[in-house]
Amino acid sequence: MKNKKISFMNHLECYFNTYLPTVKGLSQSTIVSYKATFRILMEFLYTVKGIPSDKVEFSTLDDKLIMEFLSWLETERSCSVSTRNQRLSAIAAFSIYAQNRDFGSAVTFRNCVLKVPKKKAPRKGRSSFTRDEVKTLFGLPDSSNEIGLRDKTLLCFMYASGTRAQEVCDLTVGNIQFYPDRAGINIHGKGQKVRRIGIPCDASNMLKKYIEHRRIINDTERHVFSSQTHEKMSVSCIEEIYSKYIEKAKQEYPEMFRYHYTPHSMRHTTATHMIEAGVPLIVVKNFLGHVSLQTTQIYTEITQDTMNKQLKSWNDKWFLKDNSHFENTNGK
Incomplete structure (x- = not known):
């Protein structure tokens, strides 16, 4: 007797209800964020492509459609590049899960997701408060x-x-x-x-x-x-x-x-002020709960105010007390 084929939506249900909370141990807020990606994806499929959720299969989600979805997020929903990339990451995470559990049905879906690149966002300075x-x-x-x-x-x-x-x-x-x-x-x-x-x-x-x-x-x-x-x-x-x-x-x-500014700006501020005060990077990392020291190193880009003060101190020390070496020698 052949095994009954499990639908895309059944895999998705098991992913959210069993795998993420039980196996991965993710928090409810993280799971809600992942769910939002697929809720918006289903909205796109229905309103733009005319595909109801009960008709969605792994073969529906090829790389072309995923790219269209991501572009739609930016143009129609005014999502940032960062949000666009987060949605792609959520889809990619599910594609790994699906491939591991239903290789025959999901391997093509997984390969299509791998063809879709993350978009490079213009670098923005981290907003933080001065003292x-x-x-x-x-x-x-x-x-x-x-x-x-x-x-x-x-x-x-x-x-x-x-x-x-x-x-x-x-x-x-x-x-x-x-x-x-x-x-x-x-x-x-x-x-x-x-x-x-x-x-x-x-x-x-x-x-x-x-x-x-x-x-x-x-x-x-x-x-x-x-x-x-x-x-x-x-x-x-x-x-x-x-x-x-x-x-x-x-x-x-x-x-x-x-x-x-957002609430996260205060977290940036705390990190920046700690580093400017000379707190070791590893201490800041543990205090903030960063998994990687690389994340904490972002805050080593000191503020303009701090840079100006340090440059002024350097100028005062090396130039103002003795500026004889800048005197006009008239070519002598």
Whole structure:
């Protein structure tokens, strides 16, 4: 008796419901991101190609169609090159899974995916805050009210900890141990990896006072930061908080905050300021939870402000005190 052929959609269902969470151990947020790629792909197939999802087969997705889909993402959905490449990576990851489980049906699909190159994006500088901008940003929330106190604590905590937005959302009271001069925190990062970090006294005291203010200091399962409608804050809520205060900052301080900023900009800022302060790269890597030191090395590109200060120091040291070697010798 011949084995029953498993459909494309059945493979996709097993991939999301069993393989990614159980075998790979990926977090729910990562799986949601992967699912979004295929949801958008099915939308493209139906609206542009007239192919309903129940008619999709591995042979449907040849390299030409995948290229059309990626171009459609950029032109019709205004996706960045980075997002376009992420969608391709999600499709490629599934093609490996499918080929390993149904070689006869999926090998051509896998080979077609391999023919599609990633697109090179124009290099952009990483947006980060200067020290003056950080100080200004911290002063914007009105901490005399509930929302302002939460927002100020969140901004200060993200700078002190260098955490990702999702890591802040996942933070519970039980993840934190307070000491007289610091706080030790277990951060649940990408791939369900946990790292232990410390934050200094000022940030620790602010965080503790906020948790005490919320009367949740003994509720270890409670999330530290909540929205007005949910016990656990979402990434989109953090994005709205940043958008709110950065827009306010740009209005009140037009000479500052000249770039586009996101919650991840604060993580860039923490890394940049640590490296500028002389913290060893390997320490920064472990603090941020990077898998590779190469990722951390991106932050070694120092800011223009730092470069200007170092050049000024060099000029002051070597030229201003003794400039006799620059005097006009009239050809002598």
